[in-house]
Amino acid sequence: MSSESLIKMANQIGQYFASEPDHAVAVRGVYQHIKSFWTPTMCRDLMAWQTKHPDAVLHPLVLAALMEFAEAA
Template sequence: MSTDNLIKMANQIAEYFASEPDQQQAVLGVRNHMQLYWAPTMRRELLAWQTKHQGADLHPLVQAAVNGAGWEA
């Protein structure tokens, strides 16, 4: 899958959880969704891209989910 598609999908997931009033719960929602439904290769590719580009195009919730404790690429 292309990195552009991964970024788009990750940002769509974050938009869904952005309405959560508790920021920590929103980050956990994004992280849990990706852990449950994304293949490890997808998570590793997004993490590698985020590390290289400092998350330039990623929603802040995705950045927090990828950078936080508990992220398993």
């Protein structure tokens, strides 16, 4: 899957959970959604892309969820 598609989907997930008033719950929602519905390869590819492009346009909730993935690894 292309990086552009992964970024678009990740940002849509982040936007969906942005209405959650509790930031920690929102981050956990993004994390759990990616963990449940994305393949491990998709998640690794997004994390690798983010590492190479630290100034990328990922939703802040997605960035926080990616940090949780990195900590869990």
